[in-house]
Amino acid sequence: MAAFIIACASSKGGCGKTTLAVAIAGVYASNGSSVLLVDADSRKRLQEEWYNPETLSPKIKVISSRVEDVETDVSKNRDVFDVIIIDVEGSANWALAQALQVAHFSLVPSNVSFQDLKDAQKVYNYVESINKESKRYRHCWIVWNRVPTAIRSKEMKATMDEAVTSGLPILTTIHERDAYKAMFSYQTTLDKLREDEAVPSAGKAEQEIAILISAMHEKLEAQAA
Numbered sequence: 001m002a003a004f005i006i007a008c009a010s011s012k013g014g015c016g017k018t019t020l021a022v023a024i025a026g027v028y029a030s031n032g033s034s035v036l037l038v039d040a041d042s043r044k045r046l047q048e049e050w051y052n053p054e055t056l057s058p059k060i061k062v063i064s065s066r067v068e069d070v071e072t073d074v075s076k077n078r079d080v081f082d083v084i085i086i087d088v089e090g091s092a093n094w095a096l097a098q099a100l101q102v103a104h105f106s107l108v109p110s111n112v113s114f115q116d117l118k119d120a121q122k123v124y125n126y127v128e129s130i131n132k133e134s135k136r137y138r139h140c141w142i143v144w145n146r147v148p149t150a151i152r153s154k155e156m157k158a159t160m161d162e163a164v165t166s167g168l169p170i171l172t173t174i175h176e177r178d179a180y181k182a183m184f185s186y187q188t189t190l191d192k193l194r195e196d197e198a199v200p201s202a203g204k205a206e207q208e209i210a211i212l213i214s215a216m217h218e219k220l221e222a223q224a225a
Helices: 017-030 045-050 067-075 093-102 114-132 154-165 178-185 190-196 202-224
Strands: 004-010 035-039 060-064 083-089 105-110 139-147 170-175
Touching: 004 017, 004 093, 004 114, 017 035, 017 045, 017 060, 017 083, 017 105, 017 178, 017 190, 017 202, 035 045, 035 067, 045 060, 045 178, 067 083, 067 093, 083 093, 093 114, 105 114, 105 202, 114 139, 114 154, 139 154, 139 202, 154 170, 170 202, 178 190, 178 202, 190 202
Parallel strands: 004 083, 004 105, 035 060, 035 083, 105 139, 139 170
Antiparallel strands: none
C-alpha cells in the first residue's frame, strides 16, 4: 500500500511547523508505522538539529530534499514507507506546489495571533487556488499551535473567532508544552519522553497528536464516503 503523505507548511518561522512534523512522525512510529520525514525547508532543522539514528526509532528516517526534487524524492519512497511527512516552506510557492503534487493532506500550524492567522490564511488560499485548477482535491487544515493551557488573552479569543467568521478550516488545537521542545533537546519522540518520564507533559502532548492524526483520517474517510 502506498504511503499516506502529509505536508506541513507555514509562511513564516516560529509557528512550530517542524516541531509538529516531528511529533506526528513519533506517534505514527510508536504505533508501528514506518515514517519518512522529508526535510525540504531551507533551515534544515530536521536534519541538523533533531535526527539522530542512535536515539530514535528505526522506523523513522529523515532525508534532505531540494525544492526541485521534493516530488521525485517522495514518489520514489511512497511504496517503501507507511507515512511520509514533508516539512516545507509555505512562503516558497514552488516548494509548496511540489509537495502538494504528492500530498494527501496539508497542515498549516498557526500561533493564535492575527498576524499569524493572516500568514496561515495565505498558505490555505494558495492550496485552494491549486484545488480549483486540479481534478484532485487536496485537504488543507489550519492547526492552532502553541496555545496556552491556562488563560487565553482577549486577542487570542478574538483571533479564534476571526478564523471561524472567515470560514477557515481549523482541524484541532495543540497546546504549549515543554514536551514539544524537549523532542529537540533529547533528539527523540514523545513516546520515548513519556516512557522515560523525562518530561511530565509528554503523555498529554502525545494524546494531542493522536487526536490530530485521527482527525486527519476522519476527514479523508468522510471525503471518500
